[in-house]
Amino acid sequence: MSTCSRCGATFSCAMVDADPAAPAQPCWCTYLPASLPVPSAPGASCWCPDCLKQHILDQRADHPKPAG
Known part of the structure; x- marks a missing residue:
């Protein structure tokens, strides 16, 4: 098992x-x-599914796609 370097949760990588x-x-x-x-x-270690998904959502909120 791996340990998330962001929140400490264990997960499988x-x-x-x-x-x-x-x-x-x-x-x-x-x-x-x-x-x-x-x-x-x-x-170094990866992030758990919850932290990585939240990071992706946060990144999208910080950089919205331009209206087209």
Whole structure:
């Protein structure tokens, strides 16, 4: 299990917690719009589904699409 670096919740990350004996599966986060780079610094970790989804919503609210 992974720990969210934003809120401390535990969650499953297919990129970190994958079973090496199982076929590779994409992580749940790959199905969401890209909004953050995947953490690469030593000791860095991803955000849980709730935090990442909230970040995406907040980002959309801060940068609304222009009316067309």
